[in-house]
Amino acid sequence: MNVKESLSNALAPLCQTDAGELTEWFEIPRKADMGDLAFPCFRLSRSMRKAPPVIAAELKERLVLPVGVAKAEAVGGYLNFFVDAAAKASSVLGKVLAERDRYGASSVGEGKTVCVEYSSINIAKPFGFHHLPTTAIGNALYRIYRFLGYKTVGINHLGDWGTQFGKMITAYKLWGTKPIEDYSIRELVALYVRFHEEAEKDPSLNDTARAWFHKIETGDPEALELWSKMKDGTIREVKVTYARMGVDFDSWAGESFYEDKMPAIIRELREKGISKLDQGAEIVDLSEWNMPPCIIVKSDGSTIYATRDIAAACYRKETYDFYKSLYVVAYQQDLHFRQFFKVLELMGRDWVKDCVHVNFGMVSMEDASFSTRSGNILYLDDILQAAVDKTYAIICEKSPSLEDKQSAAEAVGIGAILWSVLYNNRIKDVSFTWDKILNFDGETAPYVQYTHARCCSVLRKAPQTDHAAANAALLDDPYSQALLTAIEAFPDAVLSAAEKYEPYVISRSLIAVASAFNKFYYEQRIMADDPKVQAARLALAEATRLVLKNGLNLLGISAPERM
RNA sequence: GUCUCCGUAGCUCAGCAGGAUAGAGCAUUCGCCUCCUAAGCGAAAGGCCGCGCGUUCGAAUCGCGCCGGGGACGCCA
Numbered sequence: 001m002n003v004k005e006s007l008s009n010a011l012a013p014l015c016q017t018d019a020g021e022l023t024e025w026f027e028i029p030r031k032a033d034m035g036d037l038a039f040p041c042f043r044l045s046r047s048m049r050k051a052p053p054v055i056a057a058e059l060k061e062r063l064v065l066p067v068g069v070a071k072a073e074a075v076g077g078y079l080n081f082f083v084d085a086a087a088k089a090s091s092v093l094g095k096v097l098a099e100r101d102r103y104g105a106s107s108v109g110e111g112k113t114v115c116v117e118y119s120s121i122n123i124a125k126p127f128g129f130h131h132l133p134t135t136a137i138g139n140a141l142y143r144i145y146r147f148l149g150y151k152t153v154g155i156n157h158l159g160d161w162g163t164q165f166g167k168m169i170t171a172y173k174l175w176g177t178k179p180i181e182d183y184s185i186r187e188l189v190a191l192y193v194r195f196h197e198e199a200e201k202d203p204s205l206n207d208t209a210r211a212w213f214h215k216i217e218t219g220d221p222e223a224l225e226l227w228s229k230m231k232d233g234t235i236r237e238v239k240v241t242y243a244r245m246g247v248d249f250d251s252w253a254g255e256s257f258y259e260d261k262m263p264a265i266i267r268e269l270r271e272k273g274i275s276k277l278d279q280g281a282e283i284v285d286l287s288e289w290n291m292p293p294c295i296i297v298k299s300d301g302s303t304i305y306a307t308r309d310i311a312a313a314c315y316r317k318e319t320y321d322f323y324k325s326l327y328v329v330a331y332q333q334d335l336h337f338r339q340f341f342k343v344l345e346l347m348g349r350d351w352v353k354d355c356v357h358v359n360f361g362m363v364s365m366e367d368a369s370f371s372t373r374s375g376n377i378l379y380l381d382d383i384l385q386a387a388v389d390k391t392y393a394i395i396c397e398k399s400p401s402l403e404d405k406q407s408a409a410e411a412v413g414i415g416a417i418l419w420s421v422l423y424n425n426r427i428k429d430v431s432f433t434w435d436k437i438l439n440f441d442g443e444t445a446p447y448v449q450y451t452h453a454r455c456c457s458v459l460r461k462a463p464q465t466d467h468a469a470a471n472a473a474l475l476d477d478p479y480s481q482a483l484l485t486a487i488e489a490f491p492d493a494v495l496s497a498a499e500k501y502e503p504y505v506i507s508r509s510l511i512a513v514a515s516a517f518n519k520f521y522y523e524q525r526i527m528a529d530d531p532k533v534q535a536a537r538l539a540l541a542e543a544t545r546l547v548l549k550n551g552l553n554l555l556g557i558s559a560p561e562r563m
Numbered sequence: 564g565u566c567u568c569c570g571u572a573g574c575u576c577a578g579c580a581g582g583a584u585a586g587a588g589c590a591u592u593c594g595c596c597u598c599c600u601a602a603g604c605g606a607a608a609g610g611c612c613g614c615g616c617g618u619u620c621g622a623a624u625c626g627c628g629c630c631g632g633g634g635a636c637g638c639c640a
Contacts, residue, residue: 038583399600450603
């Protein structure tokens with residue numbers, strides 16, 4: 001039983017209110033000096049026919065404080081409780097040191113599967129800067145749900161189908177100079193650009209392209225092989241970039257994968273009378289829900305992304321029997337998701353309530369020095385590399401004696417980039433400037449990483465001790481207590497992040513822990529003269545290290561031990 | 564035009580299943596390294612929480628209406 005519950009049980013008879021309900025009432029006071037838990041008495045004023053401050057004062061008089069609560073204070077309409085410092089220190093520290101890299105984890109998701117569609121790049125197209133939010137947020141959610149015990153399925157819904165592949169093959173056949181598998185993405189993009197230039201002069205190229213795509217569709221061996229090699233080459237190349245960001249997928253099933261799964265959907269929509277013909281196309285009329293129609297089959301007879309998304313959703317339900325299916329896709333597609341979710345509902349797929357469009361804002365690059373590289377295209381890899389290079393220079397300046405500067409620069413530079421889309425509400429647009437990204441002061445990934453490295457440094461220099469054996473009661477000073485409070489809040493932050501599909505909840509929690517540790521570090525000497533105090537503070541540093549590492553890991557950001 | 568999201572300090576943002584004197588970071592100014600990583604710590608300054616009305620004992624938080632901005636709106640994804 002935790003402190004909240006025992007307080008609720010003690011308060012229940014005095015308030016004549018159910019203890020379970022009272023548990024929900026507790027708040028965290030705005031400031032630490034107001035206590036650890038606040039009990040608002042406003043809601044009792046009607047039933048008890050007294051003013052809230054009077055109730056608070058009376059409760060304070062009559063309440064017998066349960067074990068673990070040191071004192072109560074009536075302030076205005078609140079009854080504030082101060083938990084026993086030693087009890088708190090020992091329970092928090094004990095939990096973290098016992099659970100270690102599982103601290104903050106849970107088994108709430110046991111037996112449930114969560115699908116996360118994210119990143120979703122196009123084959124033979126740049127892996128661009130604009131893919132950063134979906135990749136970083138999707139990866140974080142994937143890791144968060146896995147940490148909570150869910151079975152997770154990360155899906156990269158590849159853009160690997162369409163007439164552009166006919167164009168690619170046409171261009172390759174005309175101007176290709178080496179085996180297609182040897183082409184890098186940038187070279188494939190150059191071929192594509194050339195195709196469009198030449199097609200301006202010679203429109204017949206477009207017919208050739210259509211013919212090639214038709215060959216892919218009908219299974220012509222040569223066309224299929226070229227297409228397949230382009231796809232393999234792209235995946236091989238992007239995997240390098242994904243690896244730098246700690247990203248991986250369980251499924252690379254893209255648009256082509258659902259080609260043979262759409263006819264059944266189209267047929268069902270017709271048979272159930274959900275779709276109808278309109279202006280030569282098959283649509284689902286959604287005017288009843290104040291939405292434009294959802295196009296299922298175009299007037300030329302071909303399918304469209306809504307059809308594919310419906311087929312994909314059904315496939316995922318059948319294959320994974322998901323508890324939730326997340327789509328980490330920009331808010332520009334809000335309407336599209338509302339539309340095809342509604343169509344699924346009309347088809348009687350009640351599980352569509354478990355499908356969630358996890359939308360996010362736009363990223364833009366303000367820095368003019370960058371927008372010219374590679375033409376108008378900003379490759380994500382270039383951004384990552386530039387951040388790593390600049391970080392390397394900063395490390396040379398700040399930590400000249402560091403041995404492995406390169407790997408620290410990799411961790412910190414990429415961490416800073418990922419952080420930029422993981423520390424605010426998803427819906428916020430992010431505009432990039434190097435000044436902002438490479439400012440490593442304050443609420444940033446490098447700040448958290450730095451704090452982690454500080455913990456590691458102290459622990460490295462200290463004699464090896466059994467942290468679990470330390471006397472936590474000695475951590476009764478306000479700085480240690482504030483740090484313990486921040487550490488204690490971490491598991492709830494993980495749960496909340498999952499509930500809201502918002503990784504930033506974890507980012508903010510890490511900032512709180514790091515900030516509390518740095519204050520503690522400044523005010524209290526960890527390597528204190530008293531060996532018992534020293535042992536307790538080392539245990540606290542170890543707990544801090546573990547929390548920061550776990551949290552960064554959930555965000556897909558690495559935690560170097562030195563920087 | 565319709566739908567939708569957003570509007571909190573100079574800037575970027577937390578807070579919003581209603582509750583205490585609205586909080587951070589950056590930038591600015593001023594302090595702190597003979598001691599565990601100064602990528603740190605402290606202090607100052609900075610606010611009609613877009614505007615109005617309503618609900619409530621109580622509104623940054625809920626409702627309605629304006630204003631301002633982003634996005635989407637039938638054969639791209």
